[in-house]
Amino acid sequence: xxxxxxxxxxxxxxxxxxxxxxxxxxxxxxxxxxxxxxxxxxxxxxxxxxxxxxxxxxxxxxxxxxxxxxxxxxxxxxxxxxxxxxxxxxxxxxxxxxxxxxxxxxxxxxxxxxxxxxxxxxxxxxxxxxxxxxxxxxxxxxxxxxxxxxxxxxxxxxxxxxxxxxxxxxxxxxxxxxxxxxxxxxxxxxxxxxxxxxxxxxxxxxxxxxxxxxxxxxxxxxxxx
Numbered sequence: 592x593x594x595x596x597x598x599x600x601x602x603x604x605x606x607x608x609x610x611x612x613x614x615x616x617x618x619x620x621x622x623x624x625x626x627x628x629x630x631x632x633x634x635x636x637x638x639x640x641x642x643x644x645x646x647x648x649x650x651x652x653x654x655x656x657x658x659x660x661x662x663x664x665x666x667x668x669x670x671x672x673x674x675x676x677x678x679x680x681x682x683x684x685x686x687x688x689x690x691x692x693x694x695x696x697x698x699x700x701x702x703x704x705x706x707x708x709x710x711x712x713x714x715x716x717x718x719x720x721x722x723x724x725x726x727x728x729x730x731x732x733x734x735x736x737x738x739x740x741x742x743x744x745x746x747x748x749x750x751x752x753x754x755x756x757x758x759x760x761x762x763x764x765x766x767x768x769x770x771x772x773x774x775x776x777x778x779x780x781x782x783x784x785x786x787x788x789x790x791x792x793x794x795x796x797x798x799x800x801x802x803x804x805x806x807x808x809x810x811x812x813x814x815x816x
């Protein structure tokens with residue numbers, strides 16, 4: 592994988608603990624379509640496409656303007672097929688105030704939660720910024736895109752994961768046999784959810800699951816390995 596200098600500023604430790612996640616998604620992606628919700632600068636998305644089949648492609652949702660700009664350059668540097676939507680994903684179409692740290696190395700903490708002290712949930716005091724961003728739903732995108740077959744979905748949206756699932760109910764029922772999703776109690780709580788709520792939502796679409804690590808789940812439709 593070719594790193595741009597800007598991407599290195601956002602990911603100073605490279606892929607860090609993500610290689611096992613990338614390998615799992617790439618193995619199930621093959622030549623299929625990956626939908627990445629909360630793509631940040633695209634490091635995991637790009638690495639997954641590089642490790643998957645030659646026909647693999649992705650749709651990436653990233654609302655944070657500066658992160659999305661870096662994603663565009665990282666995609667170009669690695670010559671992979673990624674279509675970027677500069678939008679957040681939730682359960683309703685509209686706009687939301689996105690809050691994020693000034694420090695680029697922790698930009699992944701960005702959230703649309705209505706919690707003014709969300710950075711304190713990380714036990715750190717950091718300087719933050721905010722911007723209004725467009726919000727869409729996975730079902731809206733899926734229908735407008737012609738209801739394509741989706742092979743893998745990755746969701747890392749800082750506690751809004753249940754909202755993303757709710758907004759993609761039609762898509763998750765019809766396609767998306769594999770799902771990789773974050774489960775992080777403090778950020779879920781910012782949106783008013785418990786881990787149990789996330790698990791209930793995942794299982795409602797017929798997924799089985801197992802821990803990928805402390806804060807992430809690997810999920811697959813029943814009957815699949």
